[in-house]
Amino acid sequence: MSSNLDQLYRRVIMDHYKNPRNKGSIEDGALTIDMNNPTCGDRIHLTLQVEDGKIQNAKFDGEGCSISMASASMMTQAVKGKTVEEALQLSSTFSEMMLGKDYDDSIELEDIESLSGVSQFPARIKCATLAWKAMEKGVSLDKD
Amino acid sequence: MLNTKEIRSYFPILDQEINGHPLVYLDNGATSQKPRQVIEAIKKYYEFENSNVHRGVHTLGNRATDSYEGAREKVRKFMNAKSTKEVIFTRGTTTAINMVAQSYGLANLKEGDEIVITHMEHHSNIIPWQQLAKRTGAVLKYIDLEADGTLSLEKVRETITNQTKIVSIVYVSNVLGTMNPIKEITQIAHEHGAVMVVDGAQAAPHLKLDVQALDCDFLAFSGHKMCGPTGIGVLYGKEALLEKMEPIEFGGEMIDFVGLYDSTWKELPWKFEGGTPIIAGAIGLGAAIDFLEEIGLDEIEQHEHELAAYAMQKMSAIDGLTIYGPTDPAKRAGIVTFNLDDVHPHDVATVLDMSGIAVRAGHHCAQPLMKWLQCVATARASFYIYNSEEDIDSLVTGLVSAKEYFNDVF
Numbered sequence: 138m139s140s141n142l143d144q145l146y147r148r149v150i151m152d153h154y155k156n157p158r159n160k161g162s163i164e165d166g167a168l169t170i171d172m173n174n175p176t177c178g179d180r181i182h183l184t185l186q187v188e189d190g191k192i193q194n195a196k197f198d199g200e201g202c203s204i205s206m207a208s209a210s211m212m213t214q215a216v217k218g219k220t221v222e223e224a225l226q227l228s229s230t231f232s233e234m235m236l237g238k239d240y241d242d243s244i245e246l247e248d249i250e251s252l253s254g255v256s257q258f259p260a261r262i263k264c265a266t267l268a269w270k271a272m273e274k275g276v277s278l279d280k281d
Numbered sequence: 282m283l284n285t286k287e288i289r290s291y292f293p294i295l296d297q298e299i300n301g302h303p304l305v306y307l308d309n310g311a312t313s314q315k316p317r318q319v320i321e322a323i324k325k326y327y328e329f330e331n332s333n334v335h336r337g338v339h340t341l342g343n344r345a346t347d348s349y350e351g352a353r354e355k356v357r358k359f360m361n362a363k364s365t366k367e368v369i370f371t372r373g374t375t376t377a378i379n380m381v382a383q384s385y386g387l388a389n390l391k392e393g394d395e396i397v398i399t400h401m402e403h404h405s406n407i408i409p410w411q412q413l414a415k416r417t418g419a420v421l422k423y424i425d426l427e428a429d430g431t432l433s434l435e436k437v438r439e440t441i442t443n444q445t446k447i448v449s450i451v452y453v454s455n456v457l458g459t460m461n462p463i464k465e466i467t468q469i470a471h472e473h474g475a476v477m478v479v480d481g482a483q484a485a486p487h488l489k490l491d492v493q494a495l496d497c498d499f500l501a502f503s504g505h506k507m508c509g510p511t512g513i514g515v516l517y518g519k520e521a522l523l524e525k526m527e528p529i530e531f532g533g534e535m536i537d538f539v540g541l542y543d544s545t546w547k548e549l550p551w552k553f554e555g556g557t558p559i560i561a562g563a564i565g566l567g568a569a570i571d572f573l574e575e576i577g578l579d580e581i582e583q584h585e586h587e588l589a590a591y592a593m594q595k596m597s598a599i600d601g602l603t604i605y606g607p608t609d610p611a612k613r614a615g616i617v618t619f620n621l622d623d624v625h626p627h628d629v630a631t632v633l634d635m636s637g638i639a640v641r642a643g644h645h646c647a648q649p650l651m652k653w654l655q656c657v658a659t660a661r662a663s664f665y666i667y668n669s670e671e672d673i674d675s676l677v678t679g680l681v682s683a684k685e686y687f688n689d690v691f
Contacts, residue, residue, distance in 0.1 A: 141300070141635050142686060146628075151687075177627060178644040178651065178658040200657040202627035258631060 144254035159213035209268035302637030310663030322568035352567030366549035377501030377516035392418030452484035457606030458616035509569035513562030530555035585615030615664035
């Protein structure tokens with residue numbers, strides 16, 4: 138049993154789950170996005186501080202399974218300091234990874250790479266993509 | 282205990298491996314599996330009888346009509362309705378409750394009237410009433426639950442008033458497993474002149490229904506949770522109420538005379554069955570009823586109480602496992618909802634799935650109840666006639682290894 142599960146629950150995922158990075162909320166003037174996964178109840182409250190096309194800060198709060206919360210933690214870590222364009226590029230690479238497609242490996246994925254095993258568990262893909270969808274929605278609010 | 286070995290042999294789907302382990306199906310609250318008898322009945326209909334009902338002069342048309350109306354009689358007997366006029370085939374429980382809300386509700390409720398439900402309802406017994414309240418200006422009220430997830434008749438009495446027009450309550454909770462005192466609640470509703478609607482989705486598969494003994498005004502259930510096919514359900518209504526109610530779907534099959542600008546309806550129950558009905562579904566449901574009655578509904582209820590008691594005893598021995606709902610197994614059906622400390626229910630469900638064990642994880646279409654339980658999500662094991670104590674042993678082993686796995690990862 139555990140060899141299959143080890144593909145899903147890698148150590149670095151569990152570390153992000155137990156010790157989430159960027160947990161909390163940015164108070165002033167931040168873009169705020171609330172999103173949930175209505176089929177299972179996972180919920181994310183994401184705040185982004187975007188200045189001059191760059192994500193200066195990102196924080197999240199929420200409730201959900203290890204995959205959804207670890208993914209949110211990794212996402213905030215990855216997009217901080219990136220331009221909106223770079224963040225969206227990263228998000229589309231992540232989507233391809235979730236669909237089990239060949240993805241652009243020229244981009245430095247770091248911890249995010251550890252989520253690649255989720256593509257083998259179709260029921261869990263939505264858990265992993267929730268935070269990324271919230272981020273995409275957030276930066277689109279900035280354009281309006 | 283039922284002879285689960287024999288019963289299992291009727292269910293082709295159970296004879297397979299999932300992720301390298303024999304399938305242990307414990308998600309019966311979501312939907313039950315289908316025995317060969319039901320699959321064969323549907324097959325027989327399509328291979329020998331398929332035709333539209335109530336219109337053919339030809340032989341097949343008569344065969345189809347006889348089978349379809351024969352199924353209605355089986356349903357009548359199954360829930361002890363007085364007449365087949367009180368048995369309306371619907372798409373499922375959700376459709377049936379919506380029919381009551383949109384037909385009876387819109388015609389009879391006005392601003393200031395009250396609709397009373399509880400905190401343990403499935404979304405299908407919440408949202409139709411929210412919508413009815415918004416459209417009519419009626420007030421939606423909730424009966425609070427006791428700490429153990431049961432209803433007290435005292436609180437029922439406090440909540441139902443002379444302004445209450447509709448009381449709609451789940452017979453067996455799909456999350457807590459609680460069996461509610463519907464007969465007593467119906468009596469209280471009637472004392473205040475309200476009609477009583479019963480969500481029977483989790484009751485019909487598991488215990489002997491008797492709408493006359495309950496004296497409820499409406500009762501809804503689905504075929505697919507009781508060994509029948511998806512897409513078929515039943516609305517029971519007292520004849521006198523149904524007689525006064527208007528259909529909510531208009532078209533073929535439900536009409537008597539059609540003029541250019543006005544039409545009249547068929548008599549009960551057909552006026553509520555617009556369009557070509559769910560013929561194969563109803564026949565499948567009839568076969569499911571035959572199958573369950575052969576086993577015996579009282580025996581099924583007893584089997585599930587025993588499984589629930591066994592599961593609760595074994596599961597509560599797991600350190601860090603919380604079980605929700607009544608602690609007395611006699612007060613609950615074969616549904617055990619739980620959480621394992623520090624392991625999210627989705628993760629629990631994935632780990633169990635790797636051992637071939639199917640459980641549900643999530644909010645179980647009962648978000649207000651999750652809020653009441655102060656949980657975002659829970660895991661649920663729900664049992665049926667083919668489940669045995671060995672299945673529960675497998676569940677417990679799976680849960681222990683899930684716990685160990687997640688402890689080891691750190």
